[in-house]
Amino acid sequence: MSTQAELKESINPRSKENCLLVLKNVSKSFPGVKALDGVDLDVRAGEVHALLGENGAGKSTLMKILAGIYQPDGGEVILEDQLVHMSSPIEAREHGVLLIHQELSLVPDMTVAENVFLGNIPRFANIFVNNRHLNDRCGEILTRLNCKFEATERLGNLSIANQQMVEIARALVFQPKVVVFDEPTASLTDYEKVVLFGVIRELKESGTAIVYISHRMDEIFELSDRISVLRDGTYQGTFETAQTNEDEVTQRMIGRDLDADIEHQPPELGIKALKVDGLGIEGLYSDISFDVHVGEVVGFYGLVGAGRTEVMETIFGLRKPDSGSVQINGEDLIINSPSDAIDHGLGLVPESRKEQGLVLGMSCKDNTTLANIRKFTRFGWIDTAAERAIFEEYMEKLRIKCPGWEYETLNLSGGNQQKVVIGKWLSTSPKILILDEPTRGIDVGSKSEIHHLIRELAKSGLAVIVVSSEMPEVLTVSDRIIAMYDGSITQCFDRNEVTEDTLIRAITGQTV
């Protein structure tokens, strides 16, 4: 323990005067779990302080303590040299500490302004809504954030990225001293990220302290001034971003070395598993043609809204194309429904595992056999033992960390949930597997595991398509990369000839 304390001192000589927020020896337990064990943290005014850790390391618990959602069992929270107790989010807000949630908590049917001032609506005569004041003040904040939508717009009409901006606007109403961002870029594209980072930098310049939680190493190094690392609820040290590197913090974070980078050998191309020709849906995308061979991974890279997900949904029978054709193993097919697609050997790991991938209230076993329950029946009756066997097989193969087959998927971590979804599709023995944003919101360790898995699947004879908004991911897993922009394919690259620069140009419509 003493070595750790020394380490902390050497890396992080405290400069007391500009510490806005200090946590000392904070602990928090839940029944059966010690979520935080003597964690220290100091955040300065005008800095971006990144908080790193794998899922379950205690980041969220720490942030919930800051935001007054949880109360610590022990330790102190000191804000501007004052010991504070924040027993509710409202109290935290009054102290100027605001949390911007990972999952948006907005009301889609209300206007932007009403959302921004939710629970805090300007009034007159104490009971009436002061609409003009409401929209004017909201407009000011939106201008500050460089938002291009109106305060009177219905929230549900906005893109996820813009909704995120509304969430930030909501925090700014309170002129916060500390803003905590929990995975703000999880559903943003690279371009939208740039806009968000601009906003964060602007906040920082104006003297606000930013605590930034993310799994994405590149973002953290781009944005942060200092990095603190948590592992299994314990504090692992704080680093000046300029004086450290990814390897060092990663090792701190997971306590082991990540597997070496995936090697890329040009795969031995098998036969064409999937051929898409001139596929189009009016208003969504047009003239999509590409093919995928057995044994290769094709990455689809582009901005959110470029039409990638819609193309995959069409191939999988969730949408009806206006034009074009799909061939599987050289056979022209019309796929009308997901069950058709499954019959033809297609699998789709969807973009959002909670909304589309899993039935959260069902057990791991039941989710695993969801797409091909017929295989596990005798005369219409489910053979539970066979189901268990298949789940346990995939639990081992995919290294799903889960107490048992009866465990509800609701309680699994994001990485393990995603593995259950992948297991579900693998159990249908697909020939072509489509993965849409396979590692969104998943910690670094599981992410790397899933990337390896994708490579292995291709090697074992599957044709794999990976849709991703993360450039490192596309570059890591793909043999070929197809860039989409605004509903069309702009370019197709071989893994070995692509550069980040050309890729960015291709997805922002700067080529052709």
Place this chain on the structure above:
Amino acid sequence: MNRIINLITRQPIWIFVFICIVFFSFSSPYFLDIRNFSNILLQASTIGLIALGMTFVMINGNIDLSVGATLALAASLAVGLQPQLGIMGAVLVGLLSGILIGALNGIIAWKTGVDAFIVTLGAMIGVRGLVFIYTEEQAFYAYDLAYSDFGASSLFGIPVLALIFIFLTITAHLVLKYTIHGRNVFAVGGNRVAAKEAGIRVGPHMLLNFILIGFLAALSGILLSTQMGASTPNLGRNYELWTITAVVLGGTRLTGGFGSIIGTLGGVLAIAILRNGMNLLQVPSFYVLIILGSILIIVLFIDKRFSEPKGVGA
């Protein structure tokens, strides 16, 4: 042992059923009588049969409010058509009417996407109107005594109607728990999008459940009319509410994705035992309503406290 504890925390209604049995056994000498128990089962069977179907529909994330009216229509047809078609023919028409209304509910909900609550609310009002038109506001009597004899008949000392209920309860339990259809009931109710993307044909699946509940409501109505040897146009009023009460008491969630036939059986028995016991103690039936209303809220409170997944709502 673990299984028993698990069952109790997941099925708080069975604790209540147990307490009721103990309480009434001590307070009334007649309560524990085999004949009284058969009687309870018989009384439970009307709501119980519908509740079996309602469990499927509600786990599916839907609801069916038209069951009371369907019950009345089926009973009226099964009794009223006897002079023309004979008992078998009339009963068949009665059952078909239930299947038809269920199919109609299901198809409308599936094809239009209108919420099942609204579709079946419309059906509840409309079908009741149909009953009044068909019966011209008259009660029908079954002149062939064989019809009411069936309603009063027993096998091994247990009323045949109760046996039918027991048999269908076991069947429903097995179907829900061990067949593909049963598994899909949970999947569709738990996450409709995920179910669809996993290749489950959600529309036809839900349609099947509406047909099932329509059939069971009709069956329940016909069996009820054999007990009375008659049908009235007002038969089954508020039965949709009693059925939903029983199912919800049994732990099935209104939002879908969660529930069981064992729980529903507990809910059905709770209502029947309470009514029977209070009746033996000569408590006016209005007090039963007050107690049932309170129990409903208490049981759901317990359910929320103890069986909510950990971490949610923290």
